[in-house]
Amino acid sequence: MSGARYLLLLAARTRTPLPAVAATLLAVIGVYAYRPNDVAPTLALTAVLTCGLVAWLVAAVVAGEPRAQAEMATSALGGPGARLGLEIVLVGSLTVVVTLVFLSYPLILDAVSGGVYDRPVRAMDVLGGGAAHLACGALGGAVAVLFTAPRVERRASGAAAIAAALLALVPLGAVAGPLAVARTLSDSGGGLDGAVLVALASCLALAALLLAVARAWTAARC
Numbered sequence: 001m002s003g004a005r006y007l008l009l010l011a012a013r014t015r016t017p018l019p020a021v022a023a024t025l026l027a028v029i030g031v032y033a034y035r036p037n038d039v040a041p042t043l044a045l046t047a048v049l050t051c052g053l054v055a056w057l058v059a060a061v062v063a064g065e066p067r068a069q070a071e072m073a074t075s076a077l078g079g080p081g082a083r084l085g086l087e088i089v090l091v092g093s094l095t096v097v098v099t100l101v102f103l104s105y106p107l108i109l110d111a112v113s114g115g116v117y118d119r120p121v122r123a124m125d126v127l128g129g130g131a132a133h134l135a136c137g138a139l140g141g142a143v144a145v146l147f148t149a150p151r152v153e154r155r156a157s158g159a160a161a162i163a164a165a166l167l168a169l170v171p172l173g174a175v176a177g178p179l180a181v182a183r184t185l186s187d188s189g190g191g192l193d194g195a196v197l198v199a200l201a202s203c204l205a206l207a208a209l210l211l212a213v214a215r216a217w218t219a220a221r222c
Helices: 003-013 018-031 039-063 067-077 080-113 123-146 155-168 178-188 194-221
Strands: none
Touching: 003 039, 003 080, 018 039, 018 080, 039 080, 039 123, 039 155, 039 178, 080 123, 080 194, 123 155, 123 178, 123 194, 178 194
16 A cells, blocks of 8 residues: 555544634635735734644644554554655645645635635745745644654644644744744745745755654654
8 A cells, every 4th residue: 555545544533633723714805805815914923834734734633643553653653753754745745735725725715706815816925835834834833743643643643743843833933933934925925035035945944854853763662
């Protein structure tokens, strides 16, 4: 069974991701419930939301996997290292899905009823917003990977650690992380200028660092 198929079956057979899925849908509907919206600041807001929502979704999918099943899947994949690779695929898949939801819903709504944004959305807005959502989602997912099984076995402890790590990103907002992405994207008017690219790179660098720590932690436990 391929890793992608396993993830799809796992997500479909457990109810644990349902609250996170519902929160994602409520978030996108709630953000665009009032009109018109400033394009860049709204995309910046939903990019930050993507960070937390992807973290929640990743943690929920992992929590829905029975321990015995997780051990068998790890053995079938070839060990803890390959298992981490599967978790990275999970992060990437959920990040793409949440990004598509946040970008496509307002565009479809605007095409149907109009007035969603205060001005026409440019291709550069979609490109900049998409990059922001992907980078922030990758970081949120990496946080969840670090603090879920097999590294943190207790769900309550993992949830508390994920929440604490996400809150720890707030003070970094002046220079790095999702809040830096949101600030620079808003200031740029939706484009991809140098400041936005630096902020995006900071999210990806933090995500890579967290995944490296997760790999080392997994190796130390096994």
